[in-house]
Amino acid sequence: MLRGGKELWLALLAGILITGVYGAVVVFTQRIPAAGELFGHLLGVFGFLLMLMTETLYSLRKRTRSARWGKMSSWLQFHIFTGLVGPYMVLLHTSWKFNGIAGVTTLFTVIIVISGFIGRYIFTRIPRTLDGLEIEGALSESALRQARRLMSLWHAVHIPIGMVLFVTAFVHMGGALYYATFLK
Ligand code: HEM
Numbered sequence: 001m002l003r004g005g006k007e008l009w010l011a012l013l014a015g016i017l018i019t020g021v022y023g024a025v026v027v028f029t030q031r032i033p034a035a036g037e038l039f040g041h042l043l044g045v046f047g048f049l050l051m052l053m054t055e056t057l058y059s060l061r062k063r064t065r066s067a068r069w070g071k072m073s074s075w076l077q078f079h080i081f082t083g084l085v086g087p088y089m090v091l092l093h094t095s096w097k098f099n100g101i102a103g104v105t106t107l108f109t110v111i112i113v114i115s116g117f118i119g120r121y122i123f124t125r126i127p128r129t130l131d132g133l134e135i136e137g138a139l140s141e142s143a144l145r146q147a148r149r150l151m152s153l154w155h156a157v158h159i160p161i162g163m164v165l166f167v168t169a170f171v172h173m174g175g176a177l178y179y180a181t182f183l184k
């Protein structure tokens with residue numbers, strides 16, 4: 001379950017390892033990796049793939065309603081893990097420059113991660129079974145209703161931010177690949 005925070009520790013561990021590799025590249029090359037060169041590019045592509053998995057896999061599992069594909073709570077843990085590690089790799093990809101649509105995409109990425117933490121907090125306030133389904137009667141009726149209302153309000157923010165983020169990300173990728181990669 002989410003309460004143990006295992007996915008946060010694993011994401012922290014992955015973040016430390018990635019920082020180690022990034023640090024080694026900086027020390028070795030004596031400069032910040034450029035977003036359009038091999039290492040910076042790989043960070044962007046892999047980070048973005050993890051973000052795409054974050055956007056799609058948990059929602060797909062949630063809609064299949066079949067336990068055959070694994071527990072929902074495990075998929076949410078995976079969602080949070082990839083939702084933290086992906087954005088972190090993408091942040092290192094930026095080479096710490098935030099111009100234009102790419103900068104806007106980074107801003108949305110930061111916002112969705114912060115919003116994710118808020119959602120995770122509300123989510124863990126609602127008593128659930130191991131598969132992430134709500135347990136009726138475990139909270140007083142009014143507290144449960146309030147938590148549910150808060151969660152659906154939160155969904156109405158988190159989901160559109162994700163959609164806008166992917167639209168700007170694809171525009172950035174198209175532009176960056178065209179101007180910085182193919183026209184070189
Ligand atoms: C959500 C995902 C991504 C974010 C937030 C992001 C963000 C950024 C940022 C902030 C920059 C620096 C812009 C500047 O110079 O001011 C950049 C550069 C770049 N990005 Fe991304 N990026 C993402 C994914 C990708 C992906 C998947 C690719 C490749 C397919 C890519 C390709 C590039 C390239 C080639 C540059 C260098 C452009 C140049 O040298 O002018 N990015 N990105």
Ligand code: HEM
Pocket residue numbers: 051054055058059060062076079080082083084086087112113115116117119120121123158159162
């Ligand atoms: C790239 C970053 C992220 C993207 C694109 C993203 C996208 C989404 C989407 C589309 C959903 C809706 C799932 C559905 O109901 O079908 C969702 C739900 C959720 N996300 Fe994220 N998310 C990201 C990062 C995070 C992070 C970092 C956290 C936690 C720290 C988080 C926590 C949650 C929670 C708790 C839910 C609600 C689960 C539920 O109500 O069933 N997300 N996210």
